[in-house]
Amino acid sequence: MAKRKTTTSPSTISPAETKQPEQPAPLPQNTNESVKSEIYSRFTDFDIYLFRAGKHQKLYDKFGSHVVEFNGVIGTYFAVWAPSARYVSVIGSFNGWDKASHPLKVRWDSSGIWEAFIPNTGRGESYKYFIVHEGGREIEKGDPYAHWWETPPKTASLVWDTYYEWQDQDWMANRKAKNALNAPFSVYEVHLSSWRRDPSDPKRELSYGEIANALVPYVQDMGFTHVEFMPVMQYPYEPSWGYQITGYYAPSSRFGTPQDFMHLIERLHQAGIGVLLDWVPSHFPGDAHGLYEFDGSHLYEHPDPRKGYHPDWKSYIFNYSRPEVRSFLISNAIFWLDRCHADGLRVDAVASMLYLDYSRNAGEWEPNMFGGRENLEAISLFKEINEAIYLSFPDVQTVAEESTAFPGVSRPVYTGGLGFGMKWMMGWMNDTLRYFQRDPAFRKFHQDNLTFSTVYAFTENFMLPLSHDEVVYGKKSLIGKMPGDEWQRFANLRLLFSYMFTHSGSKLMFMGCEFGQTSEWKFDNSLDWHLLEFAPHKGMATCVRALNKLYRNEPAMYERTYTADGFEWIDTSDRENSIITYIRKGNRPEDNLLVVLNMTPIPRSDYRIGVPTAGSYREIFNSDSTEFYGSGIGNTSPVQSEESSWHGRPQSIRLNVPPLGAIILKIG
Structure with a gap:
């Protein structure tokens, strides 16, 4: 995750505002004797045990606000964890935000849970918790388990539910094959606010329903197998891109209700498209209504700033050693898979959680009990979360954004790994990107940039990411990174995408890259869809569509993508011409593909390469096709192999290799 220029909204509490008053303030008095909070609880003794042991996986069934019937009366049950509070009440639209009228009762079991049934309240009521810390400080907080919130800049929670009559049964019954590690996995990364906006009012964000109407047919047409939504959880401040979350159990209210969000996922599923959600267990903002100092104490964040404060994002780090916080996070991961039918979670900033010295200088961090820099509590939490997810949802995937050489990130827990399904x-x-930004004249000196990846490509289940982080903050758009004139820049990007799709691993592409968005991504503006009216951009989109189709249709591209027997170099030694050749292998030899990449703008005719077997080779993809805005140089007729030894192989073929082009051939 890139460093974001602003991380919290203007309502952030500063450390200076957290001082306790010298004398405890008197508790609010219930001035309305006719309004009583009756005894009701959703917690069993076993729930309390699991919560306090850090093992509860469905706290969203217990905490928060739930409309129920009790003693023949419809009302709302409220429950909140606030162990350092000496008084908690519910304030809201139903009681004029009266701090005294609806107090909660603390449980007898020292769990720190406050709860009550409040009659004659229900769906749609706005509310917060009024909390008096044991030292007297008064706080108003949103509900950590609320399923819906007011739209920012308003900050109250809303009584709501996650009931939805799902119509995606076919997808759910068969998604194991779609999400498998030996299936095509091509992800389109989407920021809901800026993918597309109302053409008649560019400042208006589309609703979940409007997004579904536009996004589903587009992704289906482009051929991506999955979409990944940048964080949809409730966040207060737009420039955080969603990575500073205050409502971990609620889809953003900017675009509609939780049910509207579920409808978007349902529509994607009905079209055969999987859905990954960005999930952020690494940090949260200090907004006054959020998790920070929730009950006046360091409840969710670690009290030691060396472990509890993130210097990069000026936000707060969960206390991974506190069992109740672990239950909160495990339950949250399960929630999005359970209630919202997500097909996986992409976990943000994993490296920042794994290492105690992440972005810290000497003296700014404390070693673990063994003297190392690994965060043992976070490591064990990842293992528990992944075990819980794959036990309950064996047909989903978790994906780690992890940038270090930490071993076994995508290996099973029982073998010592962290248990993720994939790793970026x-x-x-x-x-x-470093290689493709170079002038082609100098690429021959840097060919190792392209070949080195296969040295470690099979140590993890890797996903190849061209994400939002690469097209912001002065990094330029992908097309903007490419050297040369207009034709060469587009040819370079088509070549890059061809290399990406034929390289081992699953794929991820950020929105706009597929048609050559020229400007950097802006979180508050729509993509430049008008560019598709111009031939270079239309050709780029057509090329990506063709690559996705090829990827899905050719088993050699995905069947053995995570094992070394699915990839074989033919030649990496032709540095002078900057040409590399390799084979992608499927389960059957007749499915194997031959890949040739020319990294210079000079076409090569009669170029000889060794081939694995005798036969006739036909070109099934050419990034230089005129359909893609290319020059059209290629091999229109099948090429017959010759008994002429080349590249250490007894058979070879002679090809026309296009400039800044990729060609893929198949025998038969």
């Missing part, structure tokens, strides 16, 4: 291949991304 950040080294590949950095090397690839």
Whole structure:
């Protein structure tokens, strides 16, 4: 995750505002004797045990606000964890925000849970918790478990539910095959606020329903197998892009209700498209209505700033050693898979959680009990979360954004790994972009940038990411990074995408990259869809569509994508011409593909390469196709192999290799 220029909204509490008053303030008095909070609880003794042991996986069924019937009366049950409070009440639209009229009762079991049934309240009521810390400080907080919130800048929670009559049964019954590690996995990363806006009012964000109407057919047409939504959880401040969350159990109210969000996922599922959600267990903002100092104490964040404050994002780090916080996070991960039918979670900033010295200088961090820099509590939490997810949802995937060489990120817990299904291949991304930004005349000196990735490509289940982080903050758009004139820049980007799709690993592409968005991504503006009216951009989109189709239709592109037997180099030694060749292998030899990449703008005719077997090779993809805004150089007729040894192989073929082009051939 990139460093974001602003991380919290103007309502953030500063450390200076957290001082306790010298004398405890008197507790509010219930001035309305006719309004009583009756005894009701959703917690069993076993729930309390699991919560306090850090093992509860469905706290969203217990905490928060739930409309129920009690003693023949419809009302709302409220429950909140505030162990350092000496008084808690519910204030809201139903009681004129009266701090005294609806107090909660603390449980007898020292769990720190406050609860009550409040009659004649229900769906749609806005509310907060009024909390008096044991030292006397008064606080108003939103509900950490609320399913819906007021639209920012308003900050109250809303009584709501997650009831939805799902119509995606076919997808859910068969998604195991779609989400498997031996299936095509091509992800389109989307920021809901800026993917597309109202053409008649560019400042108006589309609703979940409007997004569904536009996004579903587009993703289906482009051929992506999955979408990944940047954080949709309730966040107060737009420039955080959603990565500073205050409502972990609620889809953003900017775009509609929780049910509207579920409808968006349902529509994608009905179209055969999987859904990954960005999930942020690494940090949260200090907004006054959020988790920070929730009951006046360091409840959710670690009290030691060396472990509880994030210097990069000026936000707060969960206390991974506190069992109740672990239950909160495990339950939250399960919630999005359970109630919202998500097909996986992409976990943000994993490296920042794994290391105690992340973004810290000497003396700013404390070693673990063994003297190392690993965060043992976070490591064990990842293992528990992944075990819980794959036990309950074996047909989903968790994906780690992890940028270090930490071992076994995407290996099972029982073998010593963290248990993720996939891991972002950040080294590949950095090397690839560095290489393609070079003038082609000098690429021959840096060919190792492209070949080095296969040295470690099979140590993890890697996803190749070209994400939002690469097209912001002066980094330029992808097309803006490419050297040369207009034709060369587009040819370079088509070549880069061809290399990406034929490289081992699953794929991720940020919105706009697929048609060559020229400007950097802006979180508060729509993508430049008008660019598709111009031939270079239309050709780029057509090329990506063709690559997705090829990826889905050719088993050699995905069947063995995480094992070394699915990839074989033919030649990496032709540095002078900057040409590399390799084979992608499927389960059957007849499915194997031959890939040739020319990294210079010079076409090569009669170029000989060794081939694995004798036969006739036909070109099934050419990034230089005129359909893609290319020059059209290629091999229109099948090429017959010859008994001429080349590249250490007894058979070879001679090809026309296009400039700044990729060609893919298949035998038969």
